[in-house]
Amino acid sequence: MPPRRADAAPDGEDVSCETLLRTSAPLLAAYFARRVGHGQADLDDLVQEALIAVYLHRAHYDRTRPFRGWLFGIARHKMVDYFRSRRAHLQLSLIDDTCAVDGFEAQASARMDIERLLRALPHKQARVIRDTQIDGLTSSEAASRRGIGESDVRVSVHRGVKAMRRSIGIT
Template sequence: MRVSEDQLRAWMTGGLDGDAVAHAALLKALVPILRAFYRRRLSDSGEIEDLVQETLIAVHTRRASYDRDRPFTAWLFSVARYKMIDSFRRERRHCNIEGLDEIFGTEGFEEASNARVDVDRLLDGLPAKQAGAIRKTRLDGLSTAEAADAAGISESDVKISVHRGLKALAARIRGEGR
């Protein structure tokens, strides 16, 4: 299940206002988001899990630094990016300074986060099966077979759902839908 920016923000602000249930729901929802973030950048599954845990701790301990007027995911991914940089420093990994923007996505990061929110809103307007197939194959990078296994449907069903969903999105963007 994919969680929207609005829901994440609501849980974060609820947690800031003292709602322990909202805060717990936020931390639980962040696990798959952070895994996907680190998986796109790293290959060592142990390192990924360590960074997910470190980031969850940082979200908890630094939650007061969140600006309620800004997108939550932009703040979250900034925390995650800094945790990854700290990990590289601890391990004394060397990287080409000129390539850091590419590795960490610092340039245009907020715009990319806002674009992700826009994509999520578009996908939320589709039937769940189509939106899920598009998210898994086009955004999360799963193969058709992996997406089919995750959803418990056939590969051809995934392909059809992606095709129909993208067709509906294109029509909506052109102003032909809703």
């Protein structure tokens, strides 16, 4: 049975809703950790409040718009409520980071897209692409790490990147 899509949750399907919330939790945690920087209990509370809001307002999500923008909009409102309730003030240097949802959203979205593409590749190709293209290792270093030949690393990277490009429609 294929996995259910997270965007099916607004229809009220329990499994899809659970998937949506589980997928959103780490994104929200990273968003709040970067901006709030207080204790873990505060971060957990913020994530829970945002997840509750996502659950309660999921019927209002417009499927023609990017989901992450909607999610981070809820997160931003929860963070503002958090600061208001504590009468806390943001440092001026943090205001740009707090308001700059687009940069964080794009980075998180890209990371999730790349991980999805890598999961579709054979394990060996995905590992050497991570080693060389994400972790920044040379072909020689990746070959040593994986116990394979340097040419094998280069061929695997080439084939893996080619497969990833094909899967997103770039030839």
